[in-house]
Amino acid sequence: MEVSWEASVADSINTVYLLFSAYLVFVMQLGFAMLCAGSVRAKNAMNIMLTNVVDAVVGSISYYLFGFAFAFGEGSHSNPFIGTYFFALKDIPNSTYDYSYFLYQWAFAIAVAGITSGSIAERTQFSAYLVFSFFLTGFVYPIVAHWVWSSSGWLSPSSSDLLFGSGAIDFAGSGVVHLVGGIAGFWGSFIEGPRAGRFDAFGKAVPMRGHNATLVVLGTFLLWFGWFGFNPGSFDKILVSYPTASNQGNWTAIGRTAVTTTLAGSTAGLVTLFGRRLLVGHWDALDVCNGLLGGFVAITSGCSVVEPWAAIICGFVSAWVLIGLNIAALKLKFDDPLEATQLHGGCGAWGLIFTGLFAKEEFVIQAYDSGESGVSRPYGLFMGGGWALLGAQVVEVLAIVGWVSVTMGPLFYALHKLNILRISVDEEMAGLDISSHGGYAYTGHHAEESRPRFYTDYMRLQDQS
Known part of the structure; x- marks a missing residue:
């Protein structure tokens, strides 16, 4: 069949845009690596950097073999819950799911594993990372992606049988990516328990600050940069036929x-800056960085369907969601070194609810019906669109929490029972770098400074005995 010159040019532009967006999302892996490295103690820097590399390389293989097929498979095995089973690139002839689309979706998949890695940092055996990363990117995450982003998914807003006549709007993955990673991280951190020395004998939290604020800020800006591929890039076709403006x-x-993404993150960062100033009595760059990222996580669901002013509301609330969950985590003695559960899980869930409240009908039709005139769709409750969309958003939150809990919870528990999840207390006190990776990431005094005082006293007593 002969293809017109205009169609060929449009396909080329769409492909280049999609690949460029994939590269931006992949840059977020560097952002995760820097953020994680700066947020842990120096004696664990080598370990956390290696886990970030492992998330990418293991995720590449598992997503190619299984993940992409589960997420976007179409064929004899396709159903609203699970797609085609194996070797998606070979089994799916539909040109919509070509290599460039695979690369873009792969970049999302490995981001999920990076989120979970942060929750269990500084106390996890390296072999456990290999197991959970493969399972998460190859099976758990892709099933959720199929539900929401595949045209045959039961939650999809592009399905022929829309849930509540609406489907759940999760444009770039507040739920599909961030809530999945956050809940997986919750179960890993909960089953492992707090790091040694995180809480004293009276249950009071002992500060365990990261060793390098510079790396945290660098990682935050890299993630911000990558988010412009994460959110605007989710328009995988930028040239489409619009009835009113071709x-x-x-x-x-x-x-x-891009604007709503920026405003939500900036608002959340600003609110966190002043909110934490009131709570702790000083300005804290690290808290602001996490607040900023919380705003980005929350707006990721509705970034394409809300007005810029609504994005400011999204960021404002997400900051307080993060602050509140962090306070609750300390009271419950829950230890997540990167605040990944609170940030990605809590703000991701809020982002889905926010979309059900503030989505604008015109933008929903623009994003999901190519601006087709005469189309009517449910939209945000506060915008006059009724309860249907909000109901679908709540169902997505509950479905993700349930699915990830019944898959990742038992996996972490099994690893725990097999004694291959958490390192020993002695190894944890010495640091994963020296106990598992042959030496510290830093030389000289940096390694000594990374050791807490109680570890020095502990080793002196061991020598005397």
Whole structure:
């Protein structure tokens, strides 16, 4: 069949845009690596860097062999819950799911494993990372992606049989990516328990600050940069046929999505800055960085379907969600070194609810019906769109929490029972770098400074005995 010159050019532009967006999302792996490295103590820097590399390389294989097929498979095995089973690139002839689309979706998949790694940092055996990373990227995450992003998924807003006549709107993955990673991290951190020395004998939290604020800030800005591929890049076709403006494509929506992303993150960072100042009595760059990321996580669901002013509300609330969950975590003696459960889980869930409240009908039709005139869809409750969309968003939150809990919870528990999840107390006190990776990431005084005082006293007593 002969393809017109205009169609060929449009396909080329769409492909280049999608690949460029994939590269931006992949840059977020570097952002995760820097953020994690700076947020842990120096004696564990080598370990956390290696786990970030492992998330990418293991995720590549598992997502190629299994994950992409589970997420976007179509064929004899396809159903609303699970797609085609194995070797997706070979089994799916549909040109929509070509190599560039695979690469973009792969970049999302490995981000999920990176989120979970942060929750169990500084006390986990390296072999456990290999197991959970493969399982999470190859099976657990792709099933959720199929539910929401595949045209045959039961939660999909593009399905022929829309849930509540709406489907759940999770445009770039507040739920599919962040809530999945956050809940998986919760179970890992909960089953492992707090790091040695995190809480004293009276249950009071002992500060365990990361060793390098510079790396945290660098990682935050890299993640911000990558988010412009994460959110605006989720318009995988920027040139589409619009009935009212055939040459418009998705350009307007892409620009608006970038703006809402920026405003939500910036608002959350600013609110966290002053909120933590009131609570702890000083300005804290690390708290601001996490607040900023919490805003990005929350807006990721509705970035394409809300007004810029609504994004400011999203960021404002997400900051307090994060602050509140961090306070609750300390009271419950829950130890997540990167605050990944609170940040990605809590703010991700809020982002889904926010979309059900503030989505604008015009933008929903623009994002999911190519601006088709005469189309009516449920939209945000506060925008006059009724309860249908909000109901679908709540169902997505509950479904993700349930699915990840019944898959990742038993996996971490099995690893725990097999004694291959957590390192020994002695290894933890010495640091994973020296006990598992042959030496510290830093030389000289940095390694000595990374050792807490009680570890020095402990080793002196061991020598005397």
